[in-house]
Amino acid sequence: MRQKQTLIRLSALLLAATTVLAACGNNNNSANNTSEGTAAPDAAAAGNTPEVKKVSFTIGYASGDPATKQAIADTVKAFMEANPNITVKDLSETSSSAYLDWLKTKDAVGEFPDLVEMRDTQVFADAGKIVELPSDLLELFKDPPQVDGKVWNAPMQVNVPQGIIYSKKAYADAGITELPKTYDEFLQIQEKLKTSGITPLVVGGKDIFHMGFWINKFLIDDVYSKDPDWNSKRTAKTVSFTDPNVVQAMTDYKELFTKYVDKGWLSTADNQTASFLVSGKAAQLYSGTWMFSQIKEADPSFDFGFYAIPDREGKVNVVGLASPAGWSLSAEAAKDADKTAAIEQFIRFFFQKDNYSKYLASINGIPSTKEEITYETSEQMQVALDLITDPNVTKSLAINNWWGDNLIPPQFRNWYYKLMQELVAKDGDVTDYMKQADNEYDNQVKANQM
Structure with a gap:
C-alpha cells in the first residue's frame, strides 16, 4: 500500500x-x-x-x-x-x-x-x-x-540507509516467515534460500563502487559504529587493519561471498542486479533505496521487501550521517x-x-x-525512513565518506575494495591481506604528505 x-x-x-x-x-x-x-x-x-x-x-x-x-x-x-x-x-x-x-x-x-x-x-x-x-x-x-x-x-x-532488497516469493518458497533479528539469523536465512535451490545473493562486483555496499556494512558493524574516529587513529598508527575487529569484519565478508553470493559476481555489473532479482536468478540484493524504482521498472508486478541487517548483537547500524x-x-x-x-x-x-x-x-x-x-x-521506502528516524539505529558513514582528520588517502578506497575482491577470488588469509592493507595505507599517507 x-x-x-x-x-x-x-x-x-x-x-x-x-x-x-x-x-x-x-x-x-x-x-x-x-x-x-x-x-x-x-x-x-x-x-x-x-x-x-x-x-x-x-x-x-x-x-x-x-x-x-x-x-x-x-x-x-x-x-x-x-x-x-x-x-x-x-x-x-x-x-x-x-x-x-x-x-x-x-x-x-x-x-x-x-x-x-x-x-x-x-x-x-x-x-x-x-x-x-x-x-x-x-x-x-x-x-x-x-x-x-x-x-x-x-x-x-x-544519505540513505542500505539494506537487503529481497524477493517475497523466494522467502516464502524457502519457508522464511520472519525477518532476522541477529546476523546469525540472517545467515540461517541464507542457508534456507540455498537449500531451496535459489542463489541467495547477487552482487554487482564488476563496478568497484558496488563492492563498498557489503564491505562497509561489515566495517560499520564492527568498527565505525563503535569508533567513528577509527580512520584518524589508523592514520596515526594507533589502530591496525590486523586488529581483531577489522579481521572479524572482513572474515564475515569473505564467508558470505564464498558461501552465498552468485558465482559470477566479479563479472556482474551494478545495472544488471535488478534483472537478477526480478527474474528469480537470485533472491536478494544488498543496496540502497535508489534501486526500488529500477526494480519496479524491470517488473512492476515484482513483490519485494527491504530491511537492514542486524549485527551479531541484534543492533542495527546503517549509513545515515x-x-x-x-x-x-x-x-x-x-x-x-x-x-x-x-x-x-x-x-x-x-x-x-x-x-x-x-x-x-x-x-x-x-x-x-x-x-x-x-x-x-512505497512500503520499502517507509522502512528506510523509519531507520533514519529510529533513535536505536546507529548512523554512520562508509570508509571514504569521512573528512577532516578522518579522511583516508583518496586512492585507498578503490585499492582496498579490489584487495577484498582478490581476498575472495583467491581464498586468501584475512590476516595476511589486512597486513597488506596496513602497508598500503601507510605508503599512501606518506606519499600524500610529500
Whole structure:
C-alpha cells in the first residue's frame, strides 16, 4: 500500500542524525539569476528588447546508478527548455573507472566540469579545484557539513540507509516467515534460500563502487559504529587493519561471498542486479533505496521487501550521517561571472519544489531542503525512513565518506575494495591481506604528505 509522506518533517531526530537538511530556493528568473547582455544606446532608445546573452557550462556527475543518471539528465533537459539562453553540456562519467579517477582524468586533460557532483570534497578543495558554495545560496541550507570551516556543496539529498532488497516469493518458497533479528539469523536465512535451490545473493562486483555496499556494512558493524574516529587513529598508527575487529569484519565478508553470493559476481555489473532479482536468478540484493524504482521498472508486478541487517548483537547500524557532498562549482568556472550566474540559476532550478520532488521520486531519495517536499513513497521506502528516524539505529558513514582528520588517502578506497575482491577470488588469509592493507595505507599517507 502506497502512502504520501511529507519527507522533510522527519522530526528533530532526523535533523540531528543527518545534520544536512538543505533549503530550496524559488525558481525565479530575476536579474540576480539571469545573465543578460547590454543593449546599444540607440537600440534602447528605439524601444528594442535587450538581447539575452548566451551562456554555456559543463556538468559532470557519476552515472553508475541508472536511475540517478536519468533523473539528473531529465532535470538538465527541463532546465534548458525553461532557459533557452543557457546551454548545459553533459559530461557525465561513462567509463568503467571509479568516479574519483574519472574526475582526475578530466582535470588532467583540461575538461574538469564547471558544475560537478562532488563526493571527494576535501581532496578537490585542498587541490584548489572547487570553490565555496556561492554566498547567496548558503541561506538555502541548514547546517550543511563544512570542510575547513567552509561549505563547498549544495547537497543533492540526504544519505540513505542500505539494506537487503529481497524477493517475497523466494522467502516464502524457502519457508522464511520472519525477518532476522541477529546476523546469525540472517545467515540461517541464507542457508534456507540455498537449500531451496535459489542463489541467495547477487552482487554487482564488476563496478568497484558496488563492492563498498557489503564491505562497509561489515566495517560499520564492527568498527565505525563503535569508533567513528577509527580512520584518524589508523592514520596515526594507533589502530591496525590486523586488529581483531577489522579481521572479524572482513572474515564475515569473505564467508558470505564464498558461501552465498552468485558465482559470477566479479563479472556482474551494478545495472544488471535488478534483472537478477526480478527474474528469480537470485533472491536478494544488498543496496540502497535508489534501486526500488529500477526494480519496479524491470517488473512492476515484482513483490519485494527491504530491511537492514542486524549485527551479531541484534543492533542495527546503517549509513545515515551527513557528509560533504553535492553540487560544487569549479574554481575555473567561478572566474566567469556569467557562467557562475547560470550555474547558480541551475542549482536553484534543481532544488525548486516541483523539479526536486521528481528527482527524489526517481531515486527514492530523502530531501535536503527546508521547503516541504512530498512524493508518493512505497512500503520499502517507509522502512528506510523509519531507520533514519529510529533513535536505536546507529548512523554512520562508509570508509571514504569521512573528512577532516578522518579522511583516508583518496586512492585507498578503490585499492582496498579490489584487495577484498582478490581476498575472495583467491581464498586468501584475512590476516595476511589486512597486513597488506596496513602497508598500503601507510605508503599512501606518506606519499600524500610529500
